[in-house]
Amino acid sequence: MKKIFVITLTVLAIMSFKGLDLVGNEFKIVGTVNSDFNGQKVYLAKTITEEVMSKLDSTIVKNGKFTFSGVSDKPEQRLIYFEEKRMDGQIAVYAEKGNITVNVNAEDISKSVVGGTINNNALAKLNTILVEVGNKELAFKNEHMDNFAKAKEEGDTETQNRIVEEYSKLTKEYNKTYIAFIEENPNSVICVELFPIILRDQNVKAKDLKPVYDKMGPEPKATEMGQKIETYLNQMLANEKAMEATEVGKTAPDFSATTPNGKTLSLKEAKGKVTIIDFWASWCGPCRKENPNVVAMYNELHGKGLNIIGVSLDKDDAKWKGAIEKDNLTWQHISNLQGWDEPIAKQYGVTSIPATVILDKNGVIVARDLRGEELKAKVKELLAE
Structure with a gap:
């Protein structure tokens, strides 16, 4: 940028x-x-x-x-x-x-x-916008940054959250302005340079932004940045659809893959009274750090109906199996050994690990991404039903 x-x-x-x-x-x-x-x-x-x-x-x-x-x-x-x-x-x-x-x-x-010319004229318009944005950014900083620093030092989370929320509203305002600029100047190559700025807002949805991209002319789309943005938006769109299909309240879609001993295992076959789909990998430090807690929970509650199916984002078969043995992960495991291209991870919209999906006895998703004591409490609650 x-x-x-x-x-x-x-x-x-x-x-x-x-x-x-x-x-x-x-x-x-x-x-x-x-x-x-x-x-x-x-x-x-x-x-x-x-x-x-x-x-x-x-x-x-x-x-x-x-x-x-x-x-x-x-x-x-x-x-x-x-x-x-x-x-x-x-x-x-x-x-x-x-x-x-x-x-x-x-x-x-x-x-x-x-x-x-078309791009120099568009650039003139954009610079006017950037001046306005810069002035608002400076005004916000002057008004809030000292208060935020003080609130952080004093542990005042209410004030911190309020300031963050106000800044989030300001970011949405900027993005509306940027999107309006793109729609008004669809043939300018400058437009594609704005997408990375817009995408800094983690609340932006590809389903809203992809139509804006699609309306641009062929020249901006053909640039290196334009091609990267199209690929990224398509990936985001696929992930959003996967998340919608596997959100809380939906029945978990079935899947299957190869176990460490070379057999095929499906989610349907691995279900218990409560089932945890655990996305992890041998190379994932936070995953390995969390494993002892999961082992302790599994040893305590497996006899009462808890099942776990581990879905690994490994590529190396030996490292995958070695981590299972070293960490004493005695539940069932599967993997396609495709790393971040793991189709089950894509099916469930998983973009970071560790990640968990918790199912009730009917195979309905009741929670996602719980860990530690919060995860254990939810499992106990479901087992008691």
Whole structure:
């Protein structure tokens, strides 16, 4: 996201530039600057890393003007900077087909105005939004951060939770603004850069965000970021559907896989009066740390009707079997040995381990992701029914 935020954080005006006849994928950048800059060398560059730029072209300011031209098969972000003013900042611009204008702010390079083509015009609108968001972020920090730090020091969870909730509401407000921008500028490659920001909100649902992505034009979707976002949203969507199918109150869908001794075992065959589906792996530290508690509970309550079926996200058969033996996990186990591609984990929407799904005597899911004493208390409650 560095790409967006190095760009001018100001309300940008859109300028038109006429009279330049371009062909094919040619672009022309015409800059206007204070005459005090006459004779200065100005560069067109691209970012290699956050600290390193690669110079692509250079020219000299004459009569308050400078010009760059070239060919760009697709929109690519470039940086413009003056040799004698490099430390004062750079001007971000999208090199793309068309006539691009740069109105340099001599007092503050970062507040220069770029426009003229689809992505540079969209960038202007987005920067206006980013200024507003930045101001709200600063105001929120000034109003709440000291109180939050004090509440945390004093163990005042009520105040902490209230501030977190207020910030969550602010985040949702930002996301609505970002989504509106995407819908208003569907053909701009800048849109895809906003999805990672929106996805920082853990409450965002792919079922709401995927239609927004689908409405974008082919060019932003074809970018590397666009492809990554599509893959991620599809994964999220599949997980959300799995979670809905295995939420509390639903009958647990059956599954089967191979046991350590090479046989096939299904959930139906492994059920007890109370059944725990335990998702774990030999390489999962928290899982291994929790295993002694689960062993103690199982030894105490198995005779009363508790069954456990372990579903491992291992890939290494020997390590899987070795962990079962070392941790004395005497209940039933299965695995497809596919790691995070474990189909049963995907079927149940499991994206982190350890994870548990607790079933009653009828195979209905009554709880998820309980551990320790909370898990044991729930099992005892169900066994007493």
